Amino acid sequence: MALKIAIQGIKGSNHHQVARDYFGDEVDLVECSSFDLLVEHLLNKTADKGIMAIENSIAGSIIPNYALVFSNNLHIIGEHYLNIHHNLMVLKGQTLDDIKEVHSHPMALLQCKDFFRNYKHIKLVEDVDTAETAKRIQEGRLMGVAAIAPKVAAELYGLEIIEANIQTIKDNSTRFIVVKTQNKVLPESAINKASVRFITDHKRGSLAAILNVMSDCNLNLTKIQSLPVIEMPWKYSFFVDVTFEKYQHFEKAKALLEIMSEEFKVLGEYKNARII
Amino acid sequence: MALKIAIQGIKGSNHHQVARDYFGDEVDLVECSSFDLLVEHLLNKTADKGIMAIENSIAGSIIPNYALVFSNNLHIIGEHYLNIHHNLMVLKGQTLDDIKEVHSHPMALLQCKDFFRNYKHIKLVEDVDTAETAKRIQEGRLMGVAAIAPKVAAELYGLEIIEANIQTIKDNSTRFIVVKTQNKVLPESAINKASVRFITDHKRGSLAAILNVMSDCNLNLTKIQSLPVIEMPWKYSFFVDVTFEKYQHFEKAKALLEIMSEEFKVLGEYKNARII
Numbered sequence: 001m002a003l004k005i006a007i008q009g010i011k012g013s014n015h016h017q018v019a020r021d022y023f024g025d026e027v028d029l030v031e032c033s034s035f036d037l038l039v040e041h042l043l044n045k046t047a048d049k050g051i052m053a054i055e056n057s058i059a060g061s062i063i064p065n066y067a068l069v070f071s072n073n074l075h076i077i078g079e080h081y082l083n084i085h086h087n088l089m090v091l092k093g094q095t096l097d098d099i100k101e102v103h104s105h106p107m108a109l110l111q112c113k114d115f116f117r118n119y120k121h122i123k124l125v126e127d128v129d130t131a132e133t134a135k136r137i138q139e140g141r142l143m144g145v146a147a148i149a150p151k152v153a154a155e156l157y158g159l160e161i162i163e164a165n166i167q168t169i170k171d172n173s174t175r176f177i178v179v180k181t182q183n184k185v186l187p188e189s190a191i192n193k194a195s196v197r198f199i200t201d202h203k204r205g206s207l208a209a210i211l212n213v214m215s216d217c218n219l220n221l222t223k224i225q226s227l228p229v230i231e232m233p234w235k236y237s238f239f240v241d242v243t244f245e246k247y248q249h250f251e252k253a254k255a256l257l258e259i260m261s262e263e264f265k266v267l268g269e270y271k272n273a274r275i276i
Numbered sequence: 277m278a279l280k281i282a283i284q285g286i287k288g289s290n291h292h293q294v295a296r297d298y299f300g301d302e303v304d305l306v307e308c309s310s311f312d313l314l315v316e317h318l319l320n321k322t323a324d325k326g327i328m329a330i331e332n333s334i335a336g337s338i339i340p341n342y343a344l345v346f347s348n349n350l351h352i353i354g355e356h357y358l359n360i361h362h363n364l365m366v367l368k369g370q371t372l373d374d375i376k377e378v379h380s381h382p383m384a385l386l387q388c389k390d391f392f393r394n395y396k397h398i399k400l401v402e403d404v405d406t407a408e409t410a411k412r413i414q415e416g417r418l419m420g421v422a423a424i425a426p427k428v429a430a431e432l433y434g435l436e437i438i439e440a441n442i443q444t445i446k447d448n449s450t451r452f453i454v455v456k457t458q459n460k461v462l463p464e465s466a467i468n469k470a471s472v473r474f475i476t477d478h479k480r481g482s483l484a485a486i487l488n489v490m491s492d493c494n495l496n497l498t499k500i501q502s503l504p505v506i507e508m509p510w511k512y513s514f515f516v517d518v519t520f521e522k523y524q525h526f527e528k529a530k531a532l533l534e535i536m537s538e539e540f541k542v543l544g545e546y547k548n549a550r551i552i
Contacts, residue, residue, distance in 0.1 A: 036389070063337065064386065106382075110340065113312070126402055205491030207500070208484055215481030223512070224483070226500050236499070 006030040006038045006047035012131030012153030014082060018051050018176045022080050033129075035065055039072050042181050049077070055175040056084075056107065061225055066197075066239050069179060069267055076195050076268025077186075078178035086112050086167045089134060089159040090146045096162060101125050103133040104148035112148055114168040122146075134159055177268070186269065188247040193222075193272035196254075198261035199229065199237045207238065210260055217253035219244050222274075237263070243272050282306040282314045282323035288407030288429030290358060294327050294452045298356050309405075311341055315348050318457050325353070331451040332360075332383065337501055342473075342515050345455060345543055352471050352544025353462075354454040362388050362443045365410060365435040366422045372438060377401050379409040380424035388424055390444040398422075410435055453544070462545065464523040469498075469548040472530075474537035475505065475513045483514065486536055493529035495520050498550075513539070519548050 005023055007015035010031045019029060030047045032038040041047035052068075055061050069076065086108050090099065096119065102109075103125045116122055127133050133147035138157040147159070154161050200206040214221060219242040226236040244250050250269070258264045281299055283291035286307045295305060306323045308314040317323035328344075331337050345352065362384050366375065372395065378385075379401045392398055403409050409423035414433040423435070430437050476482040490497060495518040502512040520526050526545070534540045 061339065063339070204494070204496055205488070207497060208487035208491050211484035211487060212481070215484050218480070220480055221483060224500060224502050224514075238500075 002026055002028045003049065004028045004030055004047045006032050006041045006050040008032055008035055008038055008052060009129040010131050010135060012134060012149065012156040013129055014084060014150055014174065015051050015053065015176070016131070017150055017152055018080050018082055021082070022051070022078070022178060035068055039068055039074070042074065042179065043072065045181075048180070050074075050179045051080075051176050052179060053174055054079075054177045055223070056172070061223075061239075063225070063227065066225070066227065069177070070197055070239075070265070074179040074181060074267075075183040076177045076270055077180050077184040078270050079193070079273045080176045080178070081173050081273055082176060084111075084167070084172045084174050085150060085165050086130075086148045087151055087154065087161045088112075088115075088146050088148055088163040088166050089137075089154045089161050091137060091141065091143065092158075092160045094143065094146075094160070094162070098144055099146045100144040102146040102148060103127040103136075105130050108148045111167045111169065111172060115163070115166040131156075179268075183268075186271070190271055191247050191250070191269045192245065193241065193243045194250055194269045195239070195241050195267040196257070196265065197237055197239050197267055198257060198264040200261055206260075210257060213256050213260065214240075214242060214253055217244075217256070218246075218249045219253055239267075278302055278304045279325065280304045280306055280323045282308050282317045282326040284308055284311055284314055284328060285405040286407050286411060288410055288425065288432040289405055290360060290426055290450065291327050291329065291452070292407070293426055293428055294356050294358050297358070298327070298354070298454060311344055315344055315350070318350065318455065319348065321457075324456070326350075326455045327356075328453050328455060329450055330355075330453045331499070332448070337499075337515075339501070339503065342501070342503065345453070346473055346515075346541070350455040350457060350543075351459040352453045352546055353456050353460040354546050355469070355549045356452045356454070357549055358450050358452060360387075360443070360448045360450050361426060361441050362406075362424045363427055363430065363437045364388075364391075364422050364424055364439040364442050365413075365430045365437050367413060367417065367419065368434075368436045370419065370422075370436070370438070374420055375422045376420040378422040378424060379403040381406045384424045387443045387445065387448060391439070391442040407432075455544075459544075462547070466547055467523050467526070467545045468521065469517065469519045470526055470545045471515070471517050471543040472533070472541065473513055473515050473543055474533060474540040476537055482536075486533060489532050489536065490516075490518060490529055493520075493532070494522075494525045495529055515543075 005019050005027045009015050038050045042050050052065050099122050101123045106126045109124045130149040131153040134149045134153040134157045223241040225239045229237050281295050281303045285291050314326045318326050328341050377399045382402045385400045406425040407429040410425045410429040410433045499517040501515045505513050
């Protein structure tokens, strides 16, 4: 039986592209209209693994997804980086002048807004997904409406790309994580990255003390983010990603952090997919 | 001439409530359909000050707004905390059973999604603003559509609240910042909070070293966030908020951080509005 992979969005979306890159084409895709639904599929065992965007090199972290991983006890078992290309696509025969509205994901619209400064007649409309509009344009034969979506969406839904790569910042990389309800036990030699979450007490300098320990254990911090603790306004938790050369270094840091911080939790131990 | 205050959204929005709380009612409100437009009004001098949501006790930071403050050289001159109450409102006479769609800001929908789990017949539709739908329902006499919006919107647009406080987490505080193109020079004794941004080099432990200095200077860290540097994928900048008792402590830290970090910049020095 093929592996069931839950993606946010529909076929033709960036999540679909990541599923292909990571798992190949021999999987059953479970299309989810929201990240919440994706998590539900994992918890209900109607999907084996899920793919979630977690961080964009322009806009930063997709914060609610960190909370979803943590609060639903998911495990991060891998990561993947995708270079995002935003393409403006329409029904065949339509031109830029014909477009009255462009629908896409808020993040895509944000990243392309400079392009549309020169086309004041085009209204930007937020949509849940990049590929969804492409599909709707095709199905409804919608004139005057354009989608911003990946190339694969134009292929799947028979649309024409009238402007390629319309994003302002051309080098636009998004990090996706692969999540699962059970931890996948990798051989220690294959693990060189981890995501952790902890709370520090209110004493001044307690975060610095923890970062010192990480540094002493030869961990490289690749991301840090304070996030409010729900139901405890303005008490902060920290989500931290680290890379390391030896798993033993991370093990030592784990033992120390469990003592030094509150509610220390490893969200995942996996292989760094970033080639620097 | 009355002070011109730019708010995100229209009258009846949470930003409007903050404008009232902070400046009173004797101001001219400049309604902006996006945070970008708000910044444009400040840069073009068509508004004197702006109010921007920056952080929510549930969902965390509104990351693109940090980038807007930094890249447009705005100054944070104050902050305000608002307890958010989400109310479900409709045309008078309509009931929960009549509602087919509820339109609101994605954040409001997210915070109320547990409530709607019991009403599967209601479709959640993302909108740019909480108050905007309230206005549209009134103007178009829309049946079957509900808004999630602050109480003030129901008053302004003559709607009926059929369910009050439908958010899952009842204690839901949002932090707003007051921004300006010029720095407002406060007396040092009135300043006990600051927002800064810096880049660290890639050496392991450099962030820990900086946090150590802050701690040594008696600064309390209330927020930290790494954010990718645009055009330099996966090089990170840090946005940090600190509180302190004496301005001299912050001055000392500033002098050290300018030497220790790259591109150190103070985004604002202001009065802490949080009563802990």
